[in-house]
Amino acid sequence: MLIPVLPLIEKKLNITDLQVSLIITIYSIVAIVLIPVAGYLSDKWGRKKVIIPSLFIAAIGGALTGWVSWKVDNPYTWILIGRIIQGIGSAGAMPVVIPCVGDMFQDEEQVSSGLGLVETSNTLGKVLSPILGSLLASFVWFLPFWFIPILCIVSIVLIIFLVKPPEHTKEAPPLKVFLKNVKGILMEKGRWLLPIFLLGGIIMFILFGILFYLSSLLEKRYHLEGVWKGLVLAIPLASLSLTSYITGKKIGDKKGVMKWCICIGFFLLGITLTIPIFFKSIYIIIISLVISGIGIGVALPSLDALVTEGVEKEQRGSITSLYSSMRFVGVAAGPPLFALLMKGPDNYIFYLSISLALLGAILALKFIKPEHN
Numbered sequence: 001m002l003i004p005v006l007p008l009i010e011k012k013l014n015i016t017d018l019q020v021s022l023i024i025t026i027y028s029i030v031a032i033v034l035i036p037v038a039g040y041l042s043d044k045w046g047r048k049k050v051i052i053p054s055l056f057i058a059a060i061g062g063a064l065t066g067w068v069s070w071k072v073d074n075p076y077t078w079i080l081i082g083r084i085i086q087g088i089g090s091a092g093a094m095p096v097v098i099p100c101v102g103d104m105f106q107d108e109e110q111v112s113s114g115l116g117l118v119e120t121s122n123t124l125g126k127v128l129s130p131i132l133g134s135l136l137a138s139f140v141w142f143l144p145f146w147f148i149p150i151l152c153i154v155s156i157v158l159i160i161f162l163v164k165p166p167e168h169t170k171e172a173p174p175l176k177v178f179l180k181n182v183k184g185i186l187m188e189k190g191r192w193l194l195p196i197f198l199l200g201g202i203i204m205f206i207l208f209g210i211l212f213y214l215s216s217l218l219e220k221r222y223h224l225e226g227v228w229k230g231l232v233l234a235i236p237l238a239s240l241s242l243t244s245y246i247t248g249k250k251i252g253d254k255k256g257v258m259k260w261c262i263c264i265g266f267f268l269l270g271i272t273l274t275i276p277i278f279f280k281s282i283y284i285i286i287i288s289l290v291i292s293g294i295g296i297g298v299a300l301p302s303l304d305a306l307v308t309e310g311v312e313k314e315q316r317g318s319i320t321s322l323y324s325s326m327r328f329v330g331v332a333a334g335p336p337l338f339a340l341l342m343k344g345p346d347n348y349i350f351y352l353s354i355s356l357a358l359l360g361a362i363l364a365l366k367f368i369k370p371e372h373n
Helices: 003-013 017-045 048-071 076-091 094-104 108-137 143-162 175-220 226-251 255-272 282-309 313-341 347-367
Strands: none
Touching (some): 003 017, 003 108, 003 175, 017 048, 017 175, 017 313, 048 076, 048 094, 076 143, 108 143, 108 226, 108 282, 175 226, 175 282, 175 313, 255 347, 282 313, 313 347
8 A cells, every 4th residue: 555655655754765665664674573483473372363463563553653644743763663563563464374274274276276365365455555545645645554454453353253274282392392393394395495485585576676666657757646556556466466366276286387387477577577678658568567467476376385385284384484584575675676776777677677587487497396395
């Protein structure tokens, strides 16, 4: 919700591109640090016992950012503090959902389908949120902050009454034993797990960096603001969402198919991002980003499924939390680095994104070995 509103926040608070990008980044940095802790606690206490309090914390952070934006004259520092609190809450929310889905199904094909649906829902939120954020900000610029606690409370109610993971019966090992077990898993399966962690970070770096760039481009170069800008931002995300859903349904438990989906997704992402280097029409840029969204949508559910199905249930929360942390590294790094690159020619952004996407395709091809999973 905040990405399309960032240029408006920049104007209202009289801050720089880099400072406004920190509103996204600082939230992600806190999550990166705490996601492994949340993963361990979810293994120890159960998924819902971590997700629900985490959503309460995220709601408090959202309410604080909204209140200071309304009542404080120079609220930038307080907004960052609110976003830190939100990051603490987010660490135990979405990242714990992935192992929760893995726990709820015995059949690997159902797990893949469930994770595809989760990734689709995650992306569908990204499709709707720029439209909603732009609409809310058209009334009052800080209204999107207030909507965050509302969404958290709705999520808490739904999780309490509708999400039914298996009863948590196994006692998690002490922290020292846990760390030793995680180290053992990484030693045994690190050859394919670590590249998947890196691929998760790369894909989110490109996605959030490009979204930040596109939000600024639409407003500053093409003078597109408000809900219309939100609608344009939602177009490539819609292609990502639909592709994630279809991919999750189709890959089943076929790990070889997952590997090729990742390779093809990264290759497609890299190739289509060459188009804006040669064609500067906004229509051509949007079309290329739609195709890029398809590439990301093919790769993401496959990455999720390989991580979730490749480890035992007892370590699932911990290992998937490391994967989620790497995804948040990408989310954190994308906007500020792209803000710096935006000071030069646009092509620098695309050169970096293309290089990383093609590197991702090579890593997937070389290191992901389904027979070792």
